[in-house]
Amino acid sequence: MYDIPFLDLPPLRRAGGTVRLPGSKSISNRVLLLAALSAGRTVVRDLLDSDDTRVMLEALQTLGCGLERLDATTVAVTGLAGRLPVRQAALFLGNAGTAMRPLTAALALLAAREGGHFELRGVPRMHERPIGDLVQALRQLGAGVDHLGQEGYPPLRVRGPAALHLEAPIRVRGDVSSQFLTALLLALPLVAQAQPVTVEVAGELISKPYVEMTLKLLARFGVAVQRDGWRRFTIPAGARYVTPGEVHVEGDASAASYFIAAGALAATAQPVTIEGVGLASIQGDVAFADAARAMGAVVEGEANRLHVHRGAWPLRALDLDCNAIPDAAMTLAVLALYADGPSTLRGIGSWRVKETDRIAAMAAELRRLGATVEEGPDWLRVHPLPANGWRAAALHTYDDHRMAMCGSLAAFNPARQPVRILDPRCVAKTFPDYFETLWQVVEADPTDIPVICIDGPSASGKGTLAAALARRLGYHVLDSGALYRLVGLAAARAGVPTDAAALQDEAVQARLGELARTLPARFDGGRVWLGQEDVTTELRSEEAGAAASRVSAVPAVRAGLLALQRAFRRLPGLVADGRDMGTVIFPDAALKVFLTASARARAERRHEQLRARNEHASIESLLAELEARDARDRARSVAPLAAAEDALLLDNTHQTIEESVEAVLGWWAQRRPFEV
Numbered sequence: 001m002y003d004i005p006f007l008d009l010p011p012l013r014r015a016g017g018t019v020r021l022p023g024s025k026s027i028s029n030r031v032l033l034l035a036a037l038s039a040g041r042t043v044v045r046d047l048l049d050s051d052d053t054r055v056m057l058e059a060l061q062t063l064g065c066g067l068e069r070l071d072a073t074t075v076a077v078t079g080l081a082g083r084l085p086v087r088q089a090a091l092f093l094g095n096a097g098t099a100m101r102p103l104t105a106a107l108a109l110l111a112a113r114e115g116g117h118f119e120l121r122g123v124p125r126m127h128e129r130p131i132g133d134l135v136q137a138l139r140q141l142g143a144g145v146d147h148l149g150q151e152g153y154p155p156l157r158v159r160g161p162a163a164l165h166l167e168a169p170i171r172v173r174g175d176v177s178s179q180f181l182t183a184l185l186l187a188l189p190l191v192a193q194a195q196p197v198t199v200e201v202a203g204e205l206i207s208k209p210y211v212e213m214t215l216k217l218l219a220r221f222g223v224a225v226q227r228d229g230w231r232r233f234t235i236p237a238g239a240r241y242v243t244p245g246e247v248h249v250e251g252d253a254s255a256a257s258y259f260i261a262a263g264a265l266a267a268t269a270q271p272v273t274i275e276g277v278g279l280a281s282i283q284g285d286v287a288f289a290d291a292a293r294a295m296g297a298v299v300e301g302e303a304n305r306l307h308v309h310r311g312a313w314p315l316r317a318l319d320l321d322c323n324a325i326p327d328a329a330m331t332l333a334v335l336a337l338y339a340d341g342p343s344t345l346r347g348i349g350s351w352r353v354k355e356t357d358r359i360a361a362m363a364a365e366l367r368r369l370g371a372t373v374e375e376g377p378d379w380l381r382v383h384p385l386p387a388n389g390w391r392a393a394a395l396h397t398y399d400d401h402r403m404a405m406c407g408s409l410a411a412f413n414p415a416r417q418p419v420r421i422l423d424p425r426c427v428a429k430t431f432p433d434y435f436e437t438l439w440q441v442v443e444a445d446p447t448d449i450p451v452i453c454i455d456g457p458s459a460s461g462k463g464t465l466a467a468a469l470a471r472r473l474g475y476h477v478l479d480s481g482a483l484y485r486l487v488g489l490a491a492a493r494a495g496v497p498t499d500a501a502a503l504q505d506e507a508v509q510a511r512l513g514e515l516a517r518t519l520p521a522r523f524d525g526g527r528v529w530l531g532q533e534d535v536t537t538e539l540r541s542e543e544a545g546a547a548a549s550r551v552s553a554v555p556a557v558r559a560g561l562l563a564l565q566r567a568f569r570r571l572p573g574l575v576a577d578g579r580d581m582g583t584v585i586f587p588d589a590a591l592k593v594f595l596t597a598s599a600r601a602r603a604e605r606r607h608e609q610l611r612a613r614n615e616h617a618s619i620e621s622l623l624a625e626l627e628a629r630d631a632r633d634r635a636r637s638v639a640p641l642a643a644a645e646d647a648l649l650l651d652n653t654h655q656t657i658e659e660s661v662e663a664v665l666g667w668w669a670q671r672r673p674f675e676v
């Protein structure tokens with residue numbers, strides 16, 4: 001997950017390969033609640049691990065449910081069997097509508113029957129998302145529900161006991177959010193013991209496939225709701241949740257839309273294959289595949305898998321009522337930028353009450369990219385962008401995961417403009433590793449992947465600065481010095497001498513070159529591996545540094561490491577530290593910094609580093625060794641230590657690390673094309 005202020009996506013050229021999607025949010029939270037209301041133990045597999053499921057799990061735990069995490073995506077839930085072991089609790093539900101609405105209904109009915117007192121709150125945006133129609137329906141039933149803030153919105157208090165009136169049909173509006181009906185359907189089996197309970201929908205029901213999903217999941221838990229069109233739903237008398245024992249959560253079909261879109265835009269050589277969602281899906285958003293087809297994509301499917309590649313190009317403009325696919329329809333708005341005429345999305349009034357006002361947000365951000373967009377109360381018209389119309393934009397995401405994921409699709413623009421996604425962490429709501437997953441199936445031209453080079457003498461702070469920059473920008477790091485150190489170590493392991501005399505020998509040089517070319521180096525979670533051996537500590541020794549400096553003067557070693565170093569240039573970007581990053585390895589880097597500090601300051605830093613590791617050396621001897629190493633690095637014939645002509649000089653003798661980082665980020669900001 002990228003927990004950084006912004007993430008820059010280089011222009012993307014191609015898509016292809018296989019992705020496995022995380023579990024569906026809608027199914028995950030429904031199944032968790034059903035398992036919690038059932039008796040016995042339900043093992044939920046492929047559960048989504050995200051903000052929205054986390055708040056649901058925390059709430060269920062607070063309410064006394066037994067939760068056992070079996071692995072990262074498997075949780076065993078021991079249900080409450082329709083009882084309330086905890087009678088009083090304050091629940092925080094973040095911005096998860098799929099937790100707030102059904103929990104409100106379930107707790108209102110349980111508290112009515114058993115007594116209890118519960119408060120349900122969320123983030124400020126949750127307190128702007130309507131729930132009044134559900135509250136009304138619950139009050140009709142006789143349940144005690146109070147608004148703690150603004151009328152019609154969370155936070156809420158539910159309290160009991162209360163006498164419930166279950167005889168007359170309960171009326172609920174269906175035209176604002178289908179989640180009100182879903183919440184009632186999930187909760188009413190709790191009280192439909194003595195008589196059937198009927199719900200009647202007022203107004204045209206929106207997002208019907210989500211209600212259908214609710215009914216299918218209820219059936220999995222033993223409750224067969226009778227449906228009369230989309231107007232009347234009856235829960236039979238004697239309804240009882242029965243755990244199926246084990247449930248597999250399907251991959252998220254709304255999340256699939258981004259990968260279907262990537263395939264439609266750029267899968268020209270091989271298809272994008274999406275695992276975990278297919279034709280047998282119970283999620284309405286699989287119908288996004290039909291919309292993508294209508295725009296020209298070639299989508300083929302199996303029960304649990306989809307294959308997508310580019311068909312018509314440019315895409316065909318679309319005029320579609322998106323009522324049935326409200327979430328995935330956002331993806332169509334971005335695809336429309338690549339179409340052959342204006343596209344109109346209708347029936348999307350519900351966008352206005354989602355994580356943000358998505359009609360306003362989408363219009364604003366597409367305009368930032370350069371597009372002409374018209375909007376109405378429940379529709380959006382997007383005009384395509386000509387190749388020369390795209391602007392490099394910093395896209396706002398409104399704490400809305402879908403705005404961020406949609407925004408990433410602008411990176412396929414033919415103008416080769418990069419795209420900045422502000423607050424990329426918001427994808428954590430449903431897909432924490434969205435961007436990491438995207439990198440698996442997209443490619444950029446290597447020259448479009450930005451590199452920042454930090455070159456300079458020993459102990460100037462290159463590694464420290466490079467790591468800090470990479471963390472801040474979400475980029476990869478190349479510690480090229482570690483590669484030379486590894487070659488030194490590999491030579492020692494193989495019995496190849498690296499003293500000055502031996503290095504004159506051409507056979508030794510050739511063997512060192514071969515060791516470099518086939519170096520089994522691996523960097524993983526802050527550890528460095530040479531083959532199967534963790535050499536992290538050994539690598540940082542002064543001895544390893546000196547050996548590195550000696551072998552690094554061998555041309556065959558430098559040539560041997562070239563391809564390995566360039567392979568670090570991967571999406572979304574790279575910060576490379578060393579001696580020749582800007583001069584030899586990445587001469588086209590977007591920013592080159594030559595980092596220096598006085599020799600004494602560097603010797604003092606090294607001294608401090610050694611002291612922290614409980615190793616001791618005098619500052620004077622370190623100073624002498626540093627100066628010798630600098631001289632050797634500067635004097636060697638291949639790739640000598642020198643600032644690239646276009647490097648910016650940074651002397652950090654009197655700077656803190658933070659000051660150095662800020663200085664370089666400032667330079668970086670100036671070189672980026674974004675209009676903020």
Ligand SMILES: Nc1ncnc2c1ncn2[C@@H]1O[C@H](COP(=O)(O)OP(=O)(O)O)[C@@H](O)[C@H]1O
Nearest residue numbers: 458459460461462463464605652655656657660
């Ligand atoms: N302004 C600064 N910038 C970077 N590092 C600094 C700075 N001031 C002190 N240091 C310290 O210098 C030490 C050497 O840094 P390191 O990154 O290992 O250098 P290099 O990779 O250039 O050999 C680190 O312990 C770091 O904390």
Ligand SMILES: Nc1ccn([C@@H]2O[C@H](COP(=O)(O)OP(=O)(O)O)[C@@H](O)[C@H]2O)c(=O)n1
Nearest residue numbers: 458459480481482484548549552578579580
């Ligand atoms: N790109 C690079 C990186 C390191 N090196 C060599 O490898 C040695 C060790 O690099 P390092 O960056 O780990 O060492 P320090 O700067 O931390 O002392 C340096 O002294 C250089 O001689 C190089 O020649 N080219």
